[in-house]
Amino acid sequence: MKLGFIGLGVMGAPMAAHLVAAGHDVSGFDVHTAAGEKLQAAGGRAAADVADAVARAEVVITMLPNHPQVEAVALGEGGVLAAAAPGTLLIDMSTIRPETSIEVANLARDKEIRVLDAPVSGGQAGAEQAALSIMVGGSEEDFDTAKPLFEALGKTIVHVGPHGAGQVVKAANQLVVGGIYGLVAEAIVLLEASGVDAATGLDVLAGGLAGSRILELKRKSMVDRQFAPGFRIDLHHKDMGIALAAARQADVALPLTGLVAQLVAAGRAMGYGSLDHSALLKVVEQLSGRVPAEV
Incomplete structure (x- = not known):
């Protein structure tokens, strides 16, 4: 063509x-x-x-x-x-x-x-x-x-x-992806703060019901704190805004989506917008006082 x-x-x-x-x-x-x-x-x-x-x-x-x-x-x-x-x-x-x-x-x-x-x-x-x-x-x-x-x-x-349905499905995709990144970040912080090797712990999670494509592809880079994009937090921030606007348009409440959107917004405000969205780990770490506030 x-x-x-x-x-x-x-x-x-x-x-x-x-x-x-x-x-x-x-x-x-x-x-x-x-x-x-x-x-x-x-x-x-x-x-x-x-x-x-x-x-x-x-x-x-x-x-x-x-x-x-x-x-x-x-x-x-x-x-x-x-x-x-x-x-x-x-x-x-x-x-x-x-x-x-x-x-x-x-x-x-x-x-x-x-x-x-x-x-x-x-x-x-x-x-x-x-x-x-x-x-x-x-x-x-x-x-x-x-x-x-x-x-x-x-x-x-x-x-x-019909027209627009592709964008609604993409919004749903992005809210799920953001939520999983946030939870994997929390799992890493919990494991490390408890003295458990995070890489080993995530290997176990990836083989069970908690397994996901994100754990499959990103668990090693997250544990190693390698956040080269991928897909930038700046773009995920935009997409979470689309998801929240779609929820308002459909007249539904998505409380977890709202929380994830705030975590993504926090990452952007902290200066991590150019990093991969797996850098939500840096946001969760800072909330727990476990790392300095530099990018």
């Missing part, structure tokens, strides 16, 4: 490269010129702007930081809805508010442009290894059209419902 790809950052760059490797004709744009040059070196084309990336595309994929960027790229002057031909499929793989996904889909309908919201889970490693989980909102027909593209990017690909 002829693809336009907008947003060639930590996640978008490897995703666009996988699509090139799968045989697609990819024109990519990013506000950072070097990102376009990197795509060109991988066999894609560096577009001059959003309209240039979109002009010849059958499918446009956006992978952007938050809803203001999605709104600007999709709805702004020279954006996707202005530049794309009728019948184009717009797939937004950013993590944003469900209401923004619904608004973009509604406005796109008037332009005869189809839309899917398809946020992902798996972080930088998942993007680089083409092992993302992709949760997709929109019509079944458009999902079927996009599925070969998703298969070049991920391993778990599920159509979860």
